[in-house]
Amino acid sequence: MKPKPPNKLGWTKRLRHGLSKTRHSFVHNLERIVRGQRAITPEILDEIEELLISADLGVNTSQTVIDYIQQELKRRELKDYLSIKNGIQERLLQIIGTNHNGLNLTATTAVIMVLGVNGGGKTTTIGKLAYRYQKQGKKVVLAAADTFRAAAVEQLKIWGQRSGAGVIGYQTGADPSAVVYDAATAAKARGADILIIDTAGRLHTKKNLMEELKKMKRVVGRCIPGAPHETLLVLDATTGQNAIIQARQFHQDLELSGLVLTKLDGTAKGGVAIGIVAELGLPIKLIGVGEGLDDLQDFDAQEFVSALFYGEDNEKD
């Protein structure tokens, strides 16, 4: 069994703990910048832009937010930091949208394919998803189609044990498409409700590895009509602007249905995801907030945006 790390904090505690430090940055800086100013000068806007960039929003997205503030300044009075903060939040929510985007799992055997660069949190996310649906009484099968990384299959098998999901996997070096084929066949035969495919991490620049994913997608589509019903890109919230290029390439090659943002239990805000949503129109569906079975949540735009400032919805100044 997994040994417990020494005084490991729960994720909410860690979150709050992390925020007690970062709180000083965004909200407090914003307040500091705006307080006592008679007018919002270009210098102040520059500083606000820096705050946005510090949350990984990137130059372009930050600029659209600043443009919005500038335009609103002409229309109405934004003079205290609270109204500016609200203005920023408004604009960001416009971009992300406030619709809840659950996973589409209505098919008899719904197939979720999980992709992303190395170490992003794919396998862990799959473990958490399996746990979530098994707990709901659904039958879940996992396909260990990461046949490249050492011990990847064993890693997924442990998550299978934890959640009670079945795992189809062979030895390292096996053909990932063959694993997908066999897993799809097994899922149908066992009457599984959900099949989740774990794929090997890969950088979007590796053409042959992207081809491999396309093939896996074709194979599962041939076994189960309409599959995959979800093609999720896992993004590590600590990733910077490269995430946009990653998402672009994965979307172009694999036609994604949504994003999963992991490691939001750290101090990273995942602001780069906003630019991705804006450019590609893909919804963020899930967030990862820790390494435990329960540390997966549905994405909530309000919460996410206010976390850029506070981290938690109810934490007000």
Next chain:
Amino acid sequence: MFDSLSEKLQATFKKLRGHGKLTEKNIQEGLREVKLALLSADVNYKVVKKFIEDVQQKAVGQEVLSSISPGQQVVKIVHRELVELMGESFRQPALAPAPPTVIMLMGLQGAGKTTAAAKLARRFKGERRNPLLVAADPYRPAAAQQLNLLAQQLNVACFIGAPGQTPLKTCRQALSQAKETAIEVVIIDTAGRLHIDEGLMAELTELKQALSPHYIWLVADALTGQEAVRVAQGFEQAVGIDGVILTKMDGDARGGAALSIRAVTGKPIKFVGLGEKLEALEPFHPDRIASRILGMGDVLSLVEKAETLYSEEQAAELEKKLRSNRFTLEDFSSQLKQLKKMGPLENLLELLPGMGNSKALKGLKPDDKQLLHTQAIIDSMTQAERLNHKIINGSRRRRIAVGSGTSVQDINKLLKQFTQMQKLVKRLPKSSAGLGRMRGLPFS
């Protein structure tokens, strides 16, 4: 997007040529471009701010030289400052007088510690230093197994503690085993952790106190954004960092995190990870990352790789052949053999600015297996065929296919690629075709 930073700067500064001195005012626009390039490369905004101030100070008051454009002049200053900030060139980590030398790796989850540990082991083994890998991650499922499998691939020793054992106990046992078994370098792979996780950070401090590692290296992902500063600070304050290994540099991330980490810790980046294979670890070169962050491509890396295999004359000869169309399949075959020594072809192409995504090169991105194929095909040709591919007609193609165990389609494909390559090379600008001349490229 910023591949053209130097071009942009040229344009911004064009009007300046021959206009006396660089002033705060006339370089402002250019420095804004530099700032945007750095931010888009994920350099932390505070680091960027400081950097721009420094560059401005250095640049203001300089005479605008007539030999180069003011744009080039500022690019040079920016580049030089960046290189300086990135710190000293690679130095081989010295081994402890009394073995074993203990190296502890730490970092966030998913940064690439386990792979980096194995790559280091491979490197030490190559230097005839007997390494021991220690699996000190009892938390992530199958982490120890992952390290153990990599160790087996490398045929190096790996120590795994009993299940449920603390990392400290595992490391202590590993160290005493190392002393008994003529191990020279012990590499400890710790669990990934958040820099704000006090419990797990304390675990590292405890390991540090008990084991007194000679080197504690932070493994950091080149894809990291603004967070890099907080992460580096967190590990530096809680544990202390001696050096950094920067992973996943084989992608197209600009790697601004390197600059952020360096700026806040002052510690050198030692190695970069350039792929998933265990040989993909290289010493860090400050000048190269500077070019990369600025979007100039990692031309120097390519040059150096090429230089270890080609002499200047060979390169010049090759270029001449390519340009005059005297480049034959025979030459192609010997190039392939060289290329194989240089590592995966795809990596090489990606090192060139603007080449990584070139459509024309798409068909020319064979994986290693394909290279073998191609080699077999060329080996099955007669000398005459190799010297003049135009004589290879249908019946010759069939014969070659049989001889090489491939199909006629494979032969057709290869010949097509070969002629495409000939065409492509002709279209390349003079300055970038010659491998021997690449060194000056960014500023020429």
